[in-house]
Amino acid sequence: MPSLLDPLTLRGLTVRNRIWLAPMCQYSVTARDGVPTDWHLVHLGARATGGFGLVMTEATAVVPEGRISPEDTGLWNDDQVVAWRRITDFLRAEGATPAIQLAHAGRKASTAAPFAPSKGGPVDDAEGGWTPVGPSAEAFPGLRAPHELTVDEIAGVVEAFGAAARRAVEAGFDVAEIHAAHGYLLHEFLSPLSNHRTDSYGGSFENRVRLVVEVLDAVRAVWPDDLPVLVRLSGTDWEDDGWTIEESARLGALLREHGADLIDVSSGGNTATAVNIPVAPGFQVPLASQIRRDGNVATGAVGLITEPAQAQAILDDGHADVVLLARVALREPAWPLRAAHELGFKRDDAPYPPQYERGAWR
Numbered sequence: 001m002p003s004l005l006d007p008l009t010l011r012g013l014t015v016r017n018r019i020w021l022a023p024m025c026q027y028s029v030t031a032r033d034g035v036p037t038d039w040h041l042v043h044l045g046a047r048a049t050g051g052f053g054l055v056m057t058e059a060t061a062v063v064p065e066g067r068i069s070p071e072d073t074g075l076w077n078d079d080q081v082v083a084w085r086r087i088t089d090f091l092r093a094e095g096a097t098p099a100i101q102l103a104h105a106g107r108k109a110s111t112a113a114p115f116a117p118s119k120g121g122p123v124d125d126a127e128g129g130w131t132p133v134g135p136s137a138e139a140f141p142g143l144r145a146p147h148e149l150t151v152d153e154i155a156g157v158v159e160a161f162g163a164a165a166r167r168a169v170e171a172g173f174d175v176a177e178i179h180a181a182h183g184y185l186l187h188e189f190l191s192p193l194s195n196h197r198t199d200s201y202g203g204s205f206e207n208r209v210r211l212v213v214e215v216l217d218a219v220r221a222v223w224p225d226d227l228p229v230l231v232r233l234s235g236t237d238w239e240d241d242g243w244t245i246e247e248s249a250r251l252g253a254l255l256r257e258h259g260a261d262l263i264d265v266s267s268g269g270n271t272a273t274a275v276n277i278p279v280a281p282g283f284q285v286p287l288a289s290q291i292r293r294d295g296n297v298a299t300g301a302v303g304l305i306t307e308p309a310q311a312q313a314i315l316d317d318g319h320a321d322v323v324l325l326a327r328v329a330l331r332e333p334a335w336p337l338r339a340a341h342e343l344g345f346k347r348d349d350a351p352y353p354p355q356y357e358r359g360a361w362r
């Protein structure tokens with residue numbers, strides 16, 4: 001069984017270890033132009049110098065109306081390419097793999113940061129918001145009513161993911177992750193709770209997964225053959241009659257056939273009413289495990305993974321190929337360096353930048 005510090009090769013890319021930084025919105029583009037700032041360089045850069053193998057950007061919108069908040073990053077123009085390039089150059093120089101999460105927020109777009117006075121509430125037009133879009137004209141509870149996408153507009157979304165992926169290559173990213181989780185646009189199409197279409201994008205499993213497969217095909221068409229593409233799924237809606245883990249495993253296998261290299265397995269986010277979510281350390285690991293086993297595809301586990309021994313056990317038990325860390329990495333940017341120490345690795349085998357060696361755990 002691999003250790004957390006063992007490299008992982010996907011296609012022609014070797015990531016230095018299996019401790020990956022999960023995507024995390026920073027709501028910090030104060031100019032509201034989608035261009036990442038010094039905040040993003042420092043935030044992501046600190047986790048690269050902290051030893052993470054792969055450093056993933058926040059959900060980065062492929063079109064302006066696909067931003068969760070007006071302060072999200074984007075990748076729909078060349079100014080954004082230039083700004084991201086500076087960041088990917090730094091991450092790579094520090095030995096980390098630069099990865100971007102490509103996203104469209106769908107009906108959960110046009111909201112405020114969770115730390116804004118409205119605590120993530122809707123942003124109206126007068127405050128710089130916009131009408132969101134979705135598979136059906138039904139609002140997420142408490143958010144703005146979306147416009148139902150036409151079939152032509154769906155084709156535009158697919159094209160936008162492809163164009164953003166092309167820009168991501170130019171910007172120096174080695175890995176693209178397609179965000180199809182958490183109740184954002186692609187997940188909204190997957191789930192029968194948010195997709196009430198009667199055309200070829202709604203109803204049957206084949207129809208509900210059509211958009212995410214088309215998006216993957218569009219991204220793969222421009223992504224270098226020797227570099228990996230990941231997809232983040234919500235493994236379940238945690239709702240009766242919602243998107244299920246069985247469907248996720250079936251989709252995982254289909255995405256693998258279409259060139260996805262790893263499924264990053266989260267859950268929930270598509271309803272305001274999900275109950276019985278068994279929130280506890282590692283609570284989403286069984287979802288990653290089932291998709292890995294039944295979908296025969298590599299997976300990443302995420303969600304309340306905070307301790308090195310816990311993370312190592314996930315790999316030892318064959319539940320996932322990598323772990324992704326989010327909140328613990330906000331308070332501990334160099335978590336991988338602590339993990340290396342606690343798991344008994346020598347300093348020379350841990351991913352210290354030379355500038356930090358004198359501060360090594362001992």
Ligand SMILES: Cc1cc2nc3c(=O)[nH]c(=O)nc-3n(C[C@H](O)[C@H](O)[C@H](O)COP(=O)(O)O)c2cc1C
Nearest residue numbers: 022023024025058059266302303304305325326327
């Ligand atoms: C501040 C913050 C921002 C987040 N933004 C994103 C995001 O942009 N895309 C995404 O897929 N998940 C996002 N998440 C979810 C995390 O990637 C992760 O799945 C979740 O926090 C569970 O992992 P944890 O227990 O290690 O925090 C965010 C989480 C936090 C705390």
